[in-house]
Amino acid sequence: MKFTLKIWRQKSPEEKGRFVTYEAHDVGSGMSFLEMLDGVNQGLIAKGEEPVAFEQDCREGICGSCSLVINGIPHGPDRGMATCQLYMRRFPDGAVITIEPWRARAFPIIKDLVVDRRALDRVMQAGGYVSVNTGGAVDGNVLLIEKDQAETAMDAASCIGCGACVAACKNASAMLFVAAKVSHLALLPQGKPERTRRVKTMLDAMDREGFGSCGNQYECEAVCPKRISVRFIATLNREYLRAGVVESGLPAEPESPHAESA
Amino acid sequence: MMKLDPKIPAGPLETKWDRHRFSEKLVSPNNKRNITVIVVGTGLAGASAASTLGQLGYQVECFCFHDSPRRAHSIAAQGGINAAKNYQDDGDSVARLFYDTIKGGDFRSREANVYRLAQVSAQIIDQCVALGIPFAREYGGQLANRSFGGVQVSRTFYCRGQTGQQLLLGAYSALCWQIERGQVTMHPRTEMLDLIVIDGQARGIVVRDLVTGRVSIQTAHAVVLATGGYSNVYYLSTNASGSNVTATYRAWKQGAAFANPCFMQIHPTAIPPGDEHQAKLTLMSESLRNDGRLWVPKMAADHRPPGDIPAEERDYFLERRYPRFGNLAPRDIASRAVKTVCDEGHGVGPGGQGVYLDFADVIERQGQDVVQERYGNLFDMYNRITGEDAYQVPMRIYPAPHYTMGGLWVDYNLMSTIPGLFVIGEANFADHGANRLGASSLMQGLADGYFILPYTIGHYLATAKLSPVREDHKESRAALQRVTGRISRLLNAKGRRTAASFHREVGKFLWDHCGMSRNKAGLELVLRSIPALREEFWRNVVVPGSGEAFNQELEYAGRVADYLEFAELLCHDALHREESCGAHFREEHQTADGEPTRDDTCFAHVAAWEYREHAVPILHKEPLAFEFVQPTTRSYR
Numbered sequence: 001m002k003f004t005l006k007i008w009r010q011k012s013p014e015e016k017g018r019f020v021t022y023e024a025h026d027v028g029s030g031m032s033f034l035e036m037l038d039g040v041n042q043g044l045i046a047k048g049e050e051p052v053a054f055e056q057d058c059r060e061g062i063c064g065s066c067s068l069v070i071n072g073i074p075h076g077p078d079r080g081m082a083t084c085q086l087y088m089r090r091f092p093d094g095a096v097i098t099i100e101p102w103r104a105r106a107f108p109i110i111k112d113l114v115v116d117r118r119a120l121d122r123v124m125q126a127g128g129y130v131s132v133n134t135g136g137a138v139d140g141n142v143l144l145i146e147k148d149q150a151e152t153a154m155d156a157a158s159c160i161g162c163g164a165c166v167a168a169c170k171n172a173s174a175m176l177f178v179a180a181k182v183s184h185l186a187l188l189p190q191g192k193p194e195r196t197r198r199v200k201t202m203l204d205a206m207d208r209e210g211f212g213s214c215g216n217q218y219e220c221e222a223v224c225p226k227r228i229s230v231r232f233i234a235t236l237n238r239e240y241l242r243a244g245v246v247e248s249g250l251p252a253e254p255e256s257p258h259a260e261s262a
Numbered sequence: 263m264m265k266l267d268p269k270i271p272a273g274p275l276e277t278k279w280d281r282h283r284f285s286e287k288l289v290s291p292n293n294k295r296n297i298t299v300i301v302v303g304t305g306l307a308g309a310s311a312a313s314t315l316g317q318l319g320y321q322v323e324c325f326c327f328h329d330s331p332r333r334a335h336s337i338a339a340q341g342g343i344n345a346a347k348n349y350q351d352d353g354d355s356v357a358r359l360f361y362d363t364i365k366g367g368d369f370r371s372r373e374a375n376v377y378r379l380a381q382v383s384a385q386i387i388d389q390c391v392a393l394g395i396p397f398a399r400e401y402g403g404q405l406a407n408r409s410f411g412g413v414q415v416s417r418t419f420y421c422r423g424q425t426g427q428q429l430l431l432g433a434y435s436a437l438c439w440q441i442e443r444g445q446v447t448m449h450p451r452t453e454m455l456d457l458i459v460i461d462g463q464a465r466g467i468v469v470r471d472l473v474t475g476r477v478s479i480q481t482a483h484a485v486v487l488a489t490g491g492y493s494n495v496y497y498l499s500t501n502a503s504g505s506n507v508t509a510t511y512r513a514w515k516q517g518a519a520f521a522n523p524c525f526m527q528i529h530p531t532a533i534p535p536g537d538e539h540q541a542k543l544t545l546m547s548e549s550l551r552n553d554g555r556l557w558v559p560k561m562a563a564d565h566r567p568p569g570d571i572p573a574e575e576r577d578y579f580l581e582r583r584y585p586r587f588g589n590l591a592p593r594d595i596a597s598r599a600v601k602t603v604c605d606e607g608h609g610v611g612p613g614g615q616g617v618y619l620d621f622a623d624v625i626e627r628q629g630q631d632v633v634q635e636r637y638g639n640l641f642d643m644y645n646r647i648t649g650e651d652a653y654q655v656p657m658r659i660y661p662a663p664h665y666t667m668g669g670l671w672v673d674y675n676l677m678s679t680i681p682g683l684f685v686i687g688e689a690n691f692a693d694h695g696a697n698r699l700g701a702s703s704l705m706q707g708l709a710d711g712y713f714i715l716p717y718t719i720g721h722y723l724a725t726a727k728l729s730p731v732r733e734d735h736k737e738s739r740a741a742l743q744r745v746t747g748r749i750s751r752l753l754n755a756k757g758r759r760t761a762a763s764f765h766r767e768v769g770k771f772l773w774d775h776c777g778m779s780r781n782k783a784g785l786e787l788v789l790r791s792i793p794a795l796r797e798e799f800w801r802n803v804v805v806p807g808s809g810e811a812f813n814q815e816l817e818y819a820g821r822v823a824d825y826l827e828f829a830e831l832l833c834h835d836a837l838h839r840e841e842s843c844g845a846h847f848r849e850e851h852q853t854a855d856g857e858p859t860r861d862d863t864c865f866a867h868v869a870a871w872e873y874r875e876h877a878v879p880i881l882h883k884e885p886l887a888f889e890f891v892q893p894t895t896r897s898y899r
Binding site for chain 2: 030034035038042045046053056058059064065085114120126129132133134137140141145146147151154161184188
């Protein structure tokens with residue numbers, strides 16, 4: 001098989017990017033999309049030209065590194081998979097394929113198809129955890145968790161943090177990403193103590209990083225390689241509403257400054 | 263002269279760790295904030311260690327080459343994590359997990375380390391539950407278990423087929439908390455390229471910022487390497503493409519002993535290699551062997567479609583050779599059996615590299631729905647990669663390099679032969695001996711990071727004399743020069759061959775002669791051939807672009823350069839070990855019916871190699887004393 005590739009090339013964040021056309025020859029139908037790109041790059045390197053920069057690592061759809069918009073769709077034409085799980089037999093021989101990076105204000109381009117996704121890490125640092133120290137945890141069976149509840153939490157926790165949801169959204173919103181984490185922890189008893197604070201700090205961080213707001217178009221769900229449901233965005237909204245109600249009560253008295261010297 | 267002192271506490275096995283912890287010195291809370299610890303790598307071991315050290319009050323500088331700490335390759339572990347909880351009341355205990363692990367490792371690991379691992383295993387599960395990890399549950403709300411990988415109890419905890427992902431995201435979330443608190447400073451997209459040793463102590467690392475290309479010096483009071491394994495030396499493996507040997511290899515060159523490099527696990531159930539463009543081998547979960555049956559045609563070079571081959575013309579070779587364990591034989595044994603039948607010409611698929619993994623019987627017995635429920639996602643994955651429907655035709659599988667039991671030598675405190683350099687997780691050699699059991703790597707990574715290193719590093723920091731070091735110390739400058747020198751050599755070779763072509767060549771060579779079975783002639787051939795390949799690499803490699811910018815090919819070429827040296831160390835070790843044990847099979851040492859023969863008289867030791875410039879590395883031996891268990895022949899027949 002052979003293909004014509006229109007690939008976004010951009011030397012650095014400051015410089016302007018453009019599409020460059022490459023031909024991919026001798027592509028086997030059993031090759032993965034990334035192996036096809038490897039082949040193009042090997043040809044460029046052998047000529048002493050800079051290869052196309054793109055991200056990948058595990059190549060089995062779990063690390064969340066790969067981040068290509070293929071013919072306008074993050075992770076390509078099929079649902080429920082990451083770019084690395086896409087195989088060339090999916091494309092007709094001779095097809096023209098356009099390849100672009102994630103495009104979002106919060107994801108500045110580093111080079112070619114590689115973007116900076118640290119904004120997602122910073123949102124997680126704002127509250128995407130349970131604050132427990134190592135050691136001293138109670139036995140794992142002390143708090144029973146309903147099977148269905150655990151399964152739903154697991155559905156949410158499957159998020160691989162690739163950012164396709166942001167790339168697909170016309171508002172470049174990270175709502176599905178935040179919703180997955182907030183829902184995962186809100187569903188489990190271990191996440192309950194910080195539930196109220198978490199939803200607010202994570203959403204504040206999301207706004208601060210320049211992600212947009214949700215427009216209810218569900219494009220995020222359509223491209224999510226783990227098929228995370230937009231129902232979790234509804235959960236997120238409920239959690240946020242709940243936090244507003246809970247927080248309107250009286251704040252707890254701060255500890256008396258003399259308590260410690262007693 | 264290097265000395266190997268394993269520092270194993272004396273006394274009964276059951277109380278070694280408790281007594282050791284009590285005898286360790288502590289760092290006072292006020293002093294901790296003045297102590298900086300570098301942690302390299304953010305997989306299960308690195309992320310759990312960095313977060314726990316941060317929580318204890320140390321200043322942690324944490325590095326990873328990925329764009330986010332959450333992408334480390336621990337994320338891809340599928341099956342589960344073992345713990346001696348005995349929730350099923352099926353006879354499990356710390357002692358049994360200890361014994362299974364030491365026997366599974368073919369009696370080539372330290373009793374004291376393995377016992378401690380089994381002891382802390384239960385705590386790991388509690389910790390992970392507290393972090394909000396959504397383990398599988400029973401209807402009554404209790405934690406669910408499954409049995410895994412050649413053991414007779416059900417002690418594996420799991421999150422669907424994504425256990426590694428959930429455990430890593432748990433450790434990552436703990437890390438996020440410590441980053442938010444200012445205890446950990448995270449340096450993503452930053453690769454360690456050398457180790458700085460001052461006055462015999464590890465005091466820092468040289469790193470390259472992968473976005474700007476800037477090379478800089480980071481100093482600290484101690485350095486922790488959690489940089490994973492080196493399966494990618496074989497080019498094709500189940501590892502992520504970024505996984506590499508560079509950090510541990512550079513530490514070796516600065517004086518850390520490398521232990522048992524030839525102990526390398528080949529996983530039996532990966533999708534067979536296809537064409538030469540293939541970049542990785544995809545693992546199909548070991549759990550498939552619970553219901554699938556492995557077979558090949560009895561007649562060699564039989565090219566009939568599998569459905570046309572009647573039952574009596576099929577060889578269910580694992581069931582034939584190992585009737586007691588059948589298709590559930592441990593990984594090393596199953597892999598070798600697959601290789602044997604393929605070498606004898608019975609292999610199926612392209613190049614005869616593959617055997618059938620057939621679900622027809624279970625589908626007939628229990629229906630396709632049941633199989634779909636259990637393994638649906640794996641069948642989908644297989645279909646996507648091969649274009650074949652495994653409900654209709656049997657899967658084809660072939661073994662693939664998967665995990666490395668070898669690694670930097672560490673003592674009971676997880677410290678290498680360089681004081682102040684600690685090594686945890688897959689990067690060290692300690693607990694799995696010559697073969698690792700399924701669902702044990704996650705256990706070891708988290709045991710090291712959450713529960714062992716944070717104690718043992720404290721004793722070192724409390725007792726070692728650590729004078730302040732400056733970034734412009736002559737050793738730091740020398741390390742920096744080594745790094746910049748290599749980078750410019752790579753960029754200036756301006757040859758005609760890509761780094762990948764060298765990587766593929768050395769990997770194929772190793773796979774053929776130092777893979778699932780090894781012999782003297784083959785190993786010597788590799789050792790004779792590698793220097794020329796390496797020489798060609800430095801003369802003829804082409805790395806486009808600049809060192810002062812984002813340059814993925816430069817990163818990769820540096821890693822390939824290290825594989826081209828490390829491959830020799832691997833072969834020296836395989837050559838020295840004149841026995842067959844665990845994953846290491848020397849063709850000279852087998853019984854008449856092809857079973858491995860271990861030699862406890864001459865080889866009950868850890869082989870720890872010391873680097874020498876331009877010379878064969880020096881072998882040091884740490885004898886393995888078995889005080890509490892009696893090494894037996896590992897029979898699965």
